[in-house]
Amino acid sequence: MSVVEKAGASVLKTNFSKKSKKKKDKDKAKEKTSAPVAARTPETISLDFDRLSERGFYDPKDQSSQLALELRAVKRRLLRRLGYLRASGDRQAFRTPGKQRNLILVTSTRAGEGKTFTATNLALSLALEDNIETMLIDADFARPKVRERLGLPPAAGLADCMIDKACDIDDIGWRTSDAPLHIIPEGARVERPMDLFARAETQRLLTDIGMSNADRLAIIDAPPVLATTEAVVLAKFVDEIIFVVEANSTPESAVAAAIDELIDVNPNVSIMLNRCQIGAGGAHYGSYEYYERADAATETPNPDNASNKE
Numbered sequence: 001m002s003v004v005e006k007a008g009a010s011v012l013k014t015n016f017s018k019k020s021k022k023k024k025d026k027d028k029a030k031e032k033t034s035a036p037v038a039a040r041t042p043e044t045i046s047l048d049f050d051r052l053s054e055r056g057f058y059d060p061k062d063q064s065s066q067l068a069l070e071l072r073a074v075k076r077r078l079l080r081r082l083g084y085l086r087a088s089g090d091r092q093a094f095r096t097p098g099k100q101r102n103l104i105l106v107t108s109t110r111a112g113e114g115k116t117f118t119a120t121n122l123a124l125s126l127a128l129e130d131n132i133e134t135m136l137i138d139a140d141f142a143r144p145k146v147r148e149r150l151g152l153p154p155a156a157g158l159a160d161c162m163i164d165k166a167c168d169i170d171d172i173g174w175r176t177s178d179a180p181l182h183i184i185p186e187g188a189r190v191e192r193p194m195d196l197f198a199r200a201e202t203q204r205l206l207t208d209i210g211m212s213n214a215d216r217l218a219i220i221d222a223p224p225v226l227a228t229t230e231a232v233v234l235a236k237f238v239d240e241i242i243f244v245v246e247a248n249s250t251p252e253s254a255v256a257a258a259i260d261e262l263i264d265v266n267p268n269v270s271i272m273l274n275r276c277q278i279g280a281g282g283a284h285y286g287s288y289e290y291y292e293r294a295d296a297a298t299e300t301p302n303p304d305n306a307s308n309k310e
Contacts, residue, residue, distance in 0.1 A: 042170075043173075043174050044177050047150060057117075057149070060124075067121065075122070082102065082217070082239065106119040108244040109224060110254065113245060116149060118274065128178075133180040134218075135216055136181065140221055141230075142223060146221055152174060169205065169209060225262060246274055
């Protein structure tokens with residue numbers, strides 16, 4: 001692979017001077033409800049990057065690390081597939097109306113392959129290095145990990161907005177003070193997650209997330225495909241799927257079965273190898289291979305100390 005270039009310095013922000021129809025409808029819903037939802041505002045936080053770096057996560061102060069280089073390779077291909085970058089590597093000056101292509105699902109065959117690690121690092125890198133407005137959403141209700149990885153307390157999140165139509169996802173969670181990153185935790189405990197994911201309201205919520213801001217990327221950390229059915233349901237409503245595979249560990253037959261499940265509902269599946277071993281003395285790019293059923297990416301965000309990350 002040739003030397004990887006930086007994947008876009010910034011994305012144009014749209015200044016919405018008027019309320020959208022979606023916002024007006026939500027305001028009316030809040031007025032009509034008999035038990036109004038308390039006004040919420042995302043809490044502004046500063047992430048502890050020293051702590052995150054110690055756990056193998058992206059460190060904005062170390063732009064030449066192996067992880068930073070690998071994430072740039074991943075982002076470049078992902079942004080091109082989403083229409084943020086031209087083939088030349090230059091960023092697009094605008095997005096095509098009605099074709100935002102900004103919902104990204106991150107999943108895996110089974111638990112423990114690094115999907116949360118991948119989703120979190122990708123969100124951090126996009127927001128901190130490229131200044132792209134990014135929303136990181138924890139949709140793995142059975143084993144939510146985003147809050148724990150980032151050292152955040154319990155708070156209202158995705159489940160609350162799936163249950164309450166008056167909930168506005170832009171008003172909950174946390175926003176980082178030093179980057180355009182909005183973190184949405186899992187939210188209220190749900191006994192039967194599939195009942196929520198199967199509702200038409202869930203599709204409307206995801207559509208609203210994508211349509212409300214064409215220049216924002218939403219990265220959804222979903223459950224493993226073979227562990228639950230929620231990932232396949234979510235796959236129907238997103239634009240790109242990053243399928244994380246633990247190298248030299250996950251059985252090929254299991255990977256094939258999981259990918260077949262996803263491709264049945266969404267053909268835009270990219271495979272990312274995690275925890276690949278890089279040969280001594282070789283360039284960081286030497287371990288990359290780029291696969292696709294049509295044109296999907298296989299990448300390896302793999303720091304040596306990430307063996308216990310999910």
